[in-house]
Amino acid sequence: MIFCLGEGKYESKGIGYQKNNHAFNKQVTKERFNEIRDEIEEILKDFKLDARKDWSNEWKKVSLEQWKRIASISEFDKDVVEKIIDFELNLDEEMIEINGKKWSKDTIAEALRHHAK
Secondary structure (H helix, E strand, O other): OEOOOOOOOOOOOOOOOOOOOEEOOEEOOHHHHHHHHHHHHHHOOOOOOOOOOOHHHHHOOOOHHHHHHHHOOOOOOHHHHHHHHOOOOOOOOOEEEEOOEEEEHHHHHHHHHHHHO
């Protein structure tokens, strides 16, 4: 299972709960499942989800650029992912490139507010 959940956020039943070869609550072939898994592992190669912490805060460490890359996977389902990560993804947010790295306007604004204190 990759980014799957049951009928409700904590439900142990339903389309996405504990089923092999599912991504974003969709049945996929074993080959496609492996392709999606490998792609997400590459996108999130520097991200480690710490199960001891609040997962919604941990998922916020994933950059907007990484979320956009995940969203480009054809099976991606924004509603399913948002229920799992427990916050809304703003995938239409404009990115600004500075020294070869892309930043969201919100990230830049927050850094400036912090720096100005």
